[in-house]
Amino acid sequence: xxxxxxxxxxxxxxxxxxxxxxxxxxxxxxHNDGYEFDWEDLGDIKTGRPNLGQETSVLSYRLLQxxxxxxxxxxxxxxxxxxxxxQAGRLAGQQFCRKLLDTTLPFEAFISALQKKLIELKIGVLxxxxxxxxxxxxxxxxxxxxxxxxxxxxxxxxxxxxxGFLTGIFNEYLGRExxxxxxDCWATGDRTCRFRVHPA
Ligand SMILES: [Zn+2]
Numbered sequence: 001x002x003x004x005x006x007x008x009x010x011x012x013x014x015x016x017x018x019x020x021x022x023x024x025x026x027x028x029x030x031h032n033d034g035y036e037f038d039w040e041d042l043g044d045i046k047t048g049r050p051n052l053g054q055e056t057s058v059l060s061y062r063l064l065q066x067x068x069x070x071x072x073x074x075x076x077x078x079x080x081x082x083x084x085x086x087q088a089g090r091l092a093g094q095q096f097c098r099k100l101l102d103t104t105l106p107f108e109a110f111i112s113a114l115q116k117k118l119i120e121l122k123i124g125v126l127x128x129x130x131x132x133x134x135x136x137x138x139x140x141x142x143x144x145x146x147x148x149x150x151x152x153x154x155x156x157x158x159x160x161x162x163x164g165f166l167t168g169i170f171n172e173y174l175g176r177e178x179x180x181x182x183x184d185c186w187a188t189g190d191r192t193c194r195f196r197v198h199p200a
Pocket of ligand 1: 145193
């Protein structure tokens with residue numbers, strides 16, 4: 001948040017006060033000037049929610065996501081909206097991997113840690129259906145997916161954010177550009193989401 005400050009005393013005044021931090025708080029939380037994600041912005045949830053705790057409902061998560069989808073697709077068009085969801089998911093996956101996973105683990109141990117984390121955070125139940133390590137070509141399923149399990153059948157996949165999320169995790173872990181595409185989804189009438197992940 002931008003905070004107005006008293007002018008600095010003459011002796012400490014910077015030749016260019018614009019370059020000086022205006023506050024010890026996160027300067028880019030002023031959303032009018034744009035925003036860049038920082039993991040620390042997720043806050044100290046334990047202290048902030050001593051009674052309600054760390055968890056929320058799937059309903060509130062989906063309400064947030066689907067209202068964003070509504071507004072962004074009306075403002076920017078469906079295709080651009082989907083691209084932005086993928087982009088945001090990718091950022092989330094990259095940060096999630098950096099902060100919560102150990103990228104020095106070998107593949108099987110890394111996937112096992114990822115599976116545990118996704119269950120712990122109630123994001124979904126990940127399984128590896130196919131892993132061609134020579135070509136880095138993977139087919140993954142996510143059951144009870146936070147984004148889509150139980151949705152009406154739209155006849156199209158809807159887990160754009162998840163596509164980005166998986167891309168971000170694989171990019172970060174394997175150190176190269178990946179692409180994740182959802183090929184089955186609850187919203188296409190399947191009981192699980194299925195993603196093909198391979199080098200971009
Ligand atoms: Zn899905």
